[in-house]
Amino acid sequence: MPLYQSCRQIPYLILVPSSIVNSQDNVDIPAIAKYFNTKGRYEEVNPYLHEDILAVIKPVLPPASEQCQEIHLTAIIRHGTRYPTSRNIRDMQQLYKIVLHNASGEDSLLKEIQTQWTMWYTEDMDGRLVQKGVNDLKHLAVRLSKLFPSLISEEKLRGGFIRFTTSSKHRCVNSTLSFKAGLTELWAIKGTVFVHAMNDTLMRFFDQCKRFVQEVDNNGSAVVEVNKFKQGPEMSRVQEKIADRLKVLHSLITHAFYLCAYEFAIKSMNSPWCQLFDEDDAKVMEYASDLREFWKRGYGHDINSKSSCVLFHDMFSRLNKAAGEMMSGQQVSEAVTVQVGHADTLLPLLTLLGFFKDSTALTSTNYAAQTHRSFRTSHMLPYAANLVLVLYDCGGGELRLQPLLNEKPVTFPGLTGPRASMPLFQDVKEHYRGLLQGCDFETECQLFKHPT
Ligand SMILES: *[C@@H]1O[C@H](CO)[C@@H](O)[C@H](O)[C@H]1NC(C)=O
Ligand SMILES: *[C@@H]1O[C@H](CO)[C@@H](O)[C@H](O)[C@H]1NC(C)=O
Ligand SMILES: *[C@@H]1O[C@H](CO)[C@@H](O)[C@H](O)[C@H]1NC(C)=O
Ligand SMILES: *[C@@H]1O[C@H](CO)[C@@H](O)[C@H](O)[C@H]1NC(C)=O
Numbered sequence: 001m002p003l004y005q006s007c008r009q010i011p012y013l014i015l016v017p018s019s020i021v022n023s024q025d026n027v028d029i030p031a032i033a034k035y036f037n038t039k040g041r042y043e044e045v046n047p048y049l050h051e052d053i054l055a056v057i058k059p060v061l062p063p064a065s066e067q068c069q070e071i072h073l074t075a076i077i078r079h080g081t082r083y084p085t086s087r088n089i090r091d092m093q094q095l096y097k098i099v100l101h102n103a104s105g106e107d108s109l110l111k112e113i114q115t116q117w118t119m120w121y122t123e124d125m126d127g128r129l130v131q132k133g134v135n136d137l138k139h140l141a142v143r144l145s146k147l148f149p150s151l152i153s154e155e156k157l158r159g160g161f162i163r164f165t166t167s168s169k170h171r172c173v174n175s176t177l178s179f180k181a182g183l184t185e186l187w188a189i190k191g192t193v194f195v196h197a198m199n200d201t202l203m204r205f206f207d208q209c210k211r212f213v214q215e216v217d218n219n220g221s222a223v224v225e226v227n228k229f230k231q232g233p234e235m236s237r238v239q240e241k242i243a244d245r246l247k248v249l250h251s252l253i254t255h256a257f258y259l260c261a262y263e264f265a266i267k268s269m270n271s272p273w274c275q276l277f278d279e280d281d282a283k284v285m286e287y288a289s290d291l292r293e294f295w296k297r298g299y300g301h302d303i304n305s306k307s308s309c310v311l312f313h314d315m316f317s318r319l320n321k322a323a324g325e326m327m328s329g330q331q332v333s334e335a336v337t338v339q340v341g342h343a344d345t346l347l348p349l350l351t352l353l354g355f356f357k358d359s360t361a362l363t364s365t366n367y368a369a370q371t372h373r374s375f376r377t378s379h380m381l382p383y384a385a386n387l388v389l390v391l392y393d394c395g396g397g398e399l400r401l402q403p404l405l406n407e408k409p410v411t412f413p414g415l416t417g418p419r420a421s422m423p424l425f426q427d428v429k430e431h432y433r434g435l436l437q438g439c440d441f442e443t444e445c446q447l448f449k450h451p452t
Contacts, residue, residue: 027050027268028268028270029044029264029270030260030264030270030274031274031278031279032260032274032277032278032279032281032282033264034282034378035279035282035283035285035286035378036261036264036265036286036378036382037286037289037290037293037377037378037381038289038293038343038377038381038382038383039258039261039262039265039383040261040265040378040382040383041081041264041265041382041383042136042140042382042383042384042385042406044378044382045378045379045382045385045406046406046407046408053135053139054139054142054143054146055143056143056146056147056407057407057408058147059402059404059408059409059421061422062418062419062420062421062422063418063419064419065392065394065400065419065422067394067395068392068393068394068395068400068422069150069392069393069394070148070150070151070390070391070392071151071322071326071332071335071391071392071393072151072318072319072322072332072334072335072336072337072390072391073144073148073151073152073335073336073337073388073389073390073391074315074318074319074336074337074339074388074389075144075336075337075338075339075386075387075388076311076315076339076341076345076346076349076386076387076388077137077140077175077179077338077339077340077341077384077385077386078340078341078342078343078345078346078381078383078384078385078386079129079133079137079167079169079171079172079174079175079340079341079342079383079384080129080130080132080133080134080135080136080137080171080175080178080383080384081129081130081132081133081136081265081266081383081384082127082128082129082130082133082171082383083121083125083126083127083128083130083262083266084121084125084127084258084262085126085127086123086124086125086126086127088255088258089121089122089123089125089126090123091252091255092119092121092255092258092259093119093121094252094255095248095252095255095256095259096119098246098247098248098249098252099113099114099246099247099248100114102247102248103246103247103248104247105247107245109245109272109275109276110245110246110247112272112275113246113272113273116272117271117272117273121262127169127170127171128170128171128174129170129171129174129175129178130266132265132266132268133171133174133175133178133383133384134174134175134178134181135178136175136178136383136384137175137176137178137179137182137340137384138178138179138181138182138185139182140179140182140384140386141178141179141180141182141183141186142182142183142186143407144388144407145183145186147407148390151335151336151390152183152336154183154187154189156335156336157183157184157187157189157194158189158192161332161333161334161335161336162194162335162336162337162338163197163334163336163337163338164176164179164180164194164195164196164197164338164339164340165196165197165198165199165202165203165337165338165339165340166196166197166198166199166203166339166340166341167198167199167200167203167204167340167341167342167345168198168200168203168204169204169342172203172340172341172342173196173198175340175384176196176338176340177196179338179340180194180196201310202310202311202314202339202341203311203339203340203341203342203345204341204342204344204345205307205308205309205310205311205345205348205441206297206307206308206344206345206348208445209303209306209307209441209444209445210445210446210447211303211307211444211445211446211447212303212304212306212307212445214447215301215303216295216296216301216303216304217296222295222296222300222301223291223292223295223296223300225291225295225300225362225363225364226288226291226292226295226364228364228365229287229288229291229364229367230288232364232365232367234284234287234367235284235288236250237284238253238277238281238284238285239253241281242256242276242277242281245276246276254285254288256273256276256277257273257276257277257282257285259271259273260273260274260276260277265383284367286376286377286378287362287367287370289377290362290373290375290376290377291362291363291364293343293347293375293377293381294361294362294375295362297343297344297347297348297351298347298348298351298356298375299351299357299361299375300361300362303444303445304347304348304351305348305349305351305352306348306352306439306444306445307348307441307444307445308345308348308349308351308352309352309435309439309440309441309444310441311339311345311349312349312352312353312435312439313436313439313441315389316429316432316436318334318337319389319391319401319425321333321334322334322335322391323391323399323425326393326399327397343377343381343385346380346381346385346386346387347377347380347381349387350380350387350405352435352439353412353413353432354412354413354414355380355405355410355413356374356375356376356380357374357375357413358370358373358374358375362375380405380406382406385405385406386404386405386406386407387403387404387405388403388404388405388407389401389402389403389404390402390404391425392422398424399424399425399426400419400422400423400424400425401422401423401424401425401428402421402422409421411423412428412431414431415427415428415431
């Protein structure tokens with residue numbers, strides 16, 4: 001089921017743009033910017049942000065939900081825009097060196113790269129958050145506070161009702177700091193430090209799941225479809241076309257695509273690298289990357305999603321706690337939970353919850369048939385991607401749960417009905433009963449799984 005299509009049917013109400021207008025006009029957007037997978041900008045997923053980076057589209061609550069009050073919000077957020085990792089940078093340097101020194105000819109684009117563009121990435125940049133990434137998280141914090149003003153509020157922050165947890169990676173810690181700075185700057189809070197906890201058990205579960213590491217992450221055979229696709233007809237066509245222009249080896253073409261993506265995400269620059277690829281080429285590059293994510297973090301192998309059991313239970317135990325406090329007339333002690341991690345944190349969890357599941361697997365041979373797939377990391381996982389769950393008290397003991405992905409309402413796959421965008425919390429728990437009663441990280445992740 002193409003989820004994003006069904007989401008569009010949910011009515012929106014456009015709020016008046018904020019007074020602090022942050023116009024990003026004048027940015028020359030490459031035609032292929034929609035296909036950058038996990039290297040894409042958040043603005044390409046929500047294009048209304050091009051006009052005003054602080055604009056929000058308030059999801060209209062389903063009928064008969066007007067009296068519902070939000071009581072808890074959990075946000076699981078990917079870090080903001082970052083530099084390439086050292087390894088990527090080495091590959092890009094290699095590509096650049098060859099294009100600069102070994103390629104010759106009259107190709108105008110080749111000349112443009114050779115004379116107008118200089119390599120400026122250095123290995124020490126190693127995946128660090130860039131200034132754009134700081135802004136990604138600051139702006140997200142402001143928008144979420146506009147969407148849920150009673151929860152993400154100055155009072156709740158000062159009262160200690162907002163809790164922050166982050167992966168220990170510097171880009172995530174700095175993203176967490178940026179999110180907090182977005183709020184403290186918004187409310188002009190000075191001199192108060194709001195703490196965050198680091199927890200890799202939760203936010204980098206993939207490193208700690210032994211079975212995942214052995215069977216998938218360190219196992220070339222687990223991503224065999226990716227390699228087959230790279231040698232298949234679609235990819236060969238793109239590689240030959242570009243290798244011919246740049247006079248470089250086929251294997252380096254991917255880095256030209258990444259260079260285009262990074263130059264755009266980091267510097268808002270439509271670099272000559274982008275001109276190498278037309279839209280059809282970009283779709284092929286996008287598919288190659290989606291294939292990898294599918295087999296490494298998504299539906300390709302069951303352990304990929306199961307590795308996120310610890311985060312799944314953490315989320316539901318908090319929702320249960322908030323629900324319990326609410327029902328017994330107490331104040332909800334953790335009104336907001338902000339958890340900052342990676343694309344590799346979000347994708348297994350989204351997969352566990354059943355989002356973006358197509359009827360057939362992504363393989364090396366079904367590129368054309370997958371044209372309308374819902375598993376599209378360019379839509380799901382740009383920088384600062386986020387899954388937000390909001391628990392509502394609708395009176396008379398009725399609790400409802402609203403899921404948002406990248407600030408857009410989504411429906412839990414398989415949960416349908418007139419109020420599917422905000423189902424009963426009880427129905428959600430019933431829907432995921434199997435996982436709630438099982439999905440034990442220790443059991444799933446041990447190397448030799450004994451039948452029980
Ligand atoms: C590039 O040129 C250098 C020196 O001329 C040569 O040693 C090297 O093998 C060439 N590399 C490629 C990939 O053609
Ligand atoms: C994180 O932010 C701090 C403070 O703004 C800065 O000094 C540091 O260089 C940043 N680290 C990274 C890895 O971006
Ligand atoms: C990290 O989170 C898990 C799951 O909620 C929890 O059991 C563990 O105690 C936390 N670790 C630290 C160091 O806080
Ligand atoms: C590697 O992956 C293949 C394909 O999924 C699987 O059959 C094999 O058992 C895996 N190897 C290890 C060591 O887990």
